[in-house]
Amino acid sequence: MNAISPTPKRAYDLNFARYVYENIDGGERLRMCMQCGACSGSCPIGQQMDHGPRKLFMMIRAGMKEAVLTSNTIWNCVSCYNCVVRCPRKVPITYILHDLAYLAVQEGYEPAKKADNARFAKAFWWSAAKYGRTDERLVTGIYYFSFGIGEGMKRGMANQKIAMNMIKTKRMHLGMPHAIKAKDELQKILAKATEIQARHGKGA
Amino acid sequence: MEKKIGAYLCSGCGIGDALDFKALEGVVSKEFKKPVKSHECLCGDAGLAVIKADMEAGEVTLPVIGACSPRVMTDRFMLPGMTPIRANLREQVIWSHPAGDEDTQMLAEDVMRMFMTQATKVNDPVPFTEGDFSTTILVLGGGYAGLTAAKQAVKAGHGVILVEKKAELGGNAANWANIVPSKPPYHDPQANPLPGLIDEVKATSAIRVITGATVAKTSGMPGKFQVELSDGSSHTVGAIVLATGFRPYDATKLAHLGYGASADIVTNVEMEAKLKAGKVVTKAGSSPKAVAFIQCAGSRDPNHLPYCSSVCCSVSLKQAIQLTKADPETMVYVIYEEMRTPGTTEEFYRAAQEAGVIFMKGKATKVENGSGITVTVADELLQQDVPLGPLDMVVLATGMVPNSTDPDQPAQEYGAELLNADINPYPAGDSYNPTPAVPPGGPLLNLQYRQGPHLPMLADGFSDSHYICFPYETRRTGIYACGPVRRPMDMGEVHEDAMGAVLKSIQVIRNAAQGHAVHPRVGDLSYPKINLNACTKCRRCTVECPFGAIDENEKDYPVVNPTRCRRCGTCMGACPVRTISFDNYSVEMLSSMVKAVNIPDEDEEKPRILVIACENDAYPALDMAGIAKHQYSPFIRVLPVRCLGSMSLLLISDALSSGYDGVVLMGCKPGDDYQCHFVKGSAMAKERLSKIADTLKSMQLEVERVTMVDASIADGARLPKVIDELVAKIDAVGPNPFKGF
Secondary structure, eight states, X not given: OOOOOOOTTOSOOTTHHHHHXXXXXXXXXXXXXXXXXXXXXXXXXXXXXXXXXXXXXXXHHTTOHHHHHTOTHHHHOOOOOHHXXXXXXOOOHHHHHHHHHHXXXXXXXXXXXHOHHHHHHHHHHHHHHHHSSOOHHHHHHHHHHTTOHHHHHHHHHHTHXXXXXXXXXXXXXXXXXXXXXXHHHHHHHHHXXXXXXXXXXXXX | OOOOEEEEEXXXXXXXXXXXXXXXXXXXXXXXXXXXXXXXXXXXXXXXXXXXXXXXXXXXXXXXXXXXXXXXXXXXXXXXXXXXXXXXXXXXXXXXXXXXXXXHHHHHHHHHHHHHHHHHHOOOOOOOOXXXXXXXXXXXXXXXXXXXXXXXXXXXXXOEEEEESSSSSOGGGGGOSEEOOOSTXXXXXXXXXXXXXXXXXXXXXXXXXXXXXXXXXXXXXXXXXXXXXXXXXXXXXXEEEEOOOEEEOOGGGOGGGTBTTBXXXXXXXXXXXXXXXXXXXXXXXXXXXXXXXXXXXXXXXXXXXXXXXXXXXXXXXXXXXXXXXXXXXXXXXXXXXXXXXXXXXXXXXXXXXXXXXXXXXXXXXXXXXESEEEEEEEETTTTEEEEEEEXXXXXXXXXXXXXXXXXXXXXXXXXXXXXXXXXXXXXXXXXXXXXXXXXXXXXXXXXXXXXOSSOOBOTTSSBOOBTTTBTTBOSSTTEEEOGGGTSOOOHHHHHHHHHHHHHHHHHHHHHHHHTOOOTTSTTXXXXXXXXXXXXXXXXXXXXXXXXXXXXXXXXXXXXXXXXXXXXXXXXXXXXXXXXXXXTTBOHHHHHHHHHTSOOOOGGGTOXXXXXXXXXXXXXXXXXXXXXXXXXXXXXXXXXXXXXXXXXXXXXXXXXXXXXXXXXXXXXXXXXXXXXXXXXXXXXXXXXXXXXXXXXXXXXXXXXXGEEEEEOOTTTTTTHHHHHHXXXXXXXXXXXXXXXXX
């Protein structure tokens, strides 16, 4: 790999496109993007995005790193895969957007710190990594309280009725969180994965 | 041999059912006192046997065939002896007018009258075959086009004289290591075939290579060109292939794109030299890590080259691929407005994308040279300015200027005004109206022609030829252009182009030796003959000939160079005293055909409108209308002409004074995107027509009676409507007061 770490916090960085091609999941197919706009046209929530995927990809090529990683596009993707199915150049757009979101978190861009789905993903991952399973109570709890104690209480109360109904229909259990048997084996797997990732230049 | 005319009428294809044949036969036998025979299928063996029997018996030498259009069944009616006259009773009579109708019958009878009259006025043409005809081809330019042309001409059995201005063969392509791929899978730059070709040409004894020489003077005509070279040698050649190529656009005019500001801002030509020399390095001596190509540098810009050179995109793709392959760490940006990748170059474009080249659609608005170069791109896809930088190198993709002049020769005044006037096709007030540009320099061949030493050019300086219909031909018969002097092209295209120009040269050499015309009247044996006793030395023929075929002698009389002539008859139409004619085509013939039509009295309310139709497009379009069974007014009488350029104004006054109510001229589109097969013929007709108003006024006639219509070969469905509208318009003006005089 001849990865060049992009210089953070610069509006334009000529090397950003190369970085994306070589380090982002599916980024190597991005070379073939011909800017047809089928992705942006297919996107069901394109209206809620700062830029459609097409424009975001052109921004990558133009080296507009900060604008890309602070764009809400990478957070608003709902993974419907409409764009991936329709892309005439077989660019895995969804993967690219997700990995760009990860990059934004890694490099500490402000919108990434605040993004709802970043908070949720963190809560989800905490549970999955700790127990090998997700516990709805813990995931939602951690997610809600990431907004602060007051906001956490407020959100929790607002969803009280739903929680009760879920318990009634046995969709959510009471008691200790479920966990897989070999939690220590899972930790070994995750440690190895982190090591591989670090070797590929993404850091942990 | 005495000319004996006999008419043959075909009743097949429904002609017999739609017309009164007894009356039609009567026109020939009673009015013209000529034998007439009818048959139910003239083009069949039995029908042809009837004609052949009469010809063999010596009773008929010139058959007039009243059947289908002269454009069909030509092989069937190819009879020994004089070319039969064909009266079109099918496509333009019964297929476009109702059967059994009185007006249709009148039309058919008039058609027979016109073509019987034509038969009485034509003579068997005597071709020009005086003297010796050379089969040698002179190729001017020793670049890839010229070398290919020389090699191909020898393969076809012709001797070649290859003249190159520089001391070495090779031209521009000698500076290139690789070329844009012309072979599948079109993914990688291909090795330049030039060095091998040079060796091959040098080893061919039938090619005489003369380097370090230019053409000092060219006179004569196809088959008999006399070419004097700057080294003092003189050569007789049959045809000339013009393969002088291009010169790169002068980059010093591109200061706004930073040219000259840094040694790292180079043109594509300079980059090519660097790539050929080996590793590309910046002025600081390091391998460039970020390179931007600026496309259309000085192209498609009214202040520079107004046109697209078509190859710069593929050349940049090639150079970008080479740079990324040489050093995978190099980031290459191509700033383009439109990526033009004709044909298989699209595959090459994909290969560049795969190699990681970044394409940015937009215009480079600013190039700044500080610590690294920054190019500001007005990005169309982002709708904002992007400051691309720091870049190590910038490549300006400059276009091609045709070598339609020799930049080392002084410009010549004589004939230049004609050249300039000829090449300004853009109408005043057109939004796209660049100044027509003749590339600086003097004439390449220094033609000793009445119309001057130059080869006429298009507005952008490329040699004038029709891109689609007759690509290699220049407006000087026997001189064929190929390669970038004709239009911008890459080496794959040049290879094909050179072969095309050679084939054209061979064609002219063979046709000239037999006294045949070349395209578009291939095989025509006639040529203009001038009765000098009547000539007033007005020079209109020598000036108006689209091909510069007519020179002037020391007494200012016109001299026709028959093998330069394309037989359009523009000289005949220009001559104010009707003293230019062909053996089988003359103003008198056309005029007699016009007068042969029966003009009904005013009170019969049957107007007659003469349609003078170009044989190349308008006439076949009328045939197409008939084939599609489109109906139109039976009041028109169609007179086919070789080209509207051969239409004399006298023909219009003859028509009007003999009682026609109006005249419609149907010819090809003139102008920059001309469709005229003789380049300037329809334009000449249009110009002559602009002066018709005075003639009409002097005859006390309305201007509306004479109209010109542009017609293309695809107008079969449109022309019937046009005819009906014009007939109604002329009818509204009222009958011609000259009727019955």
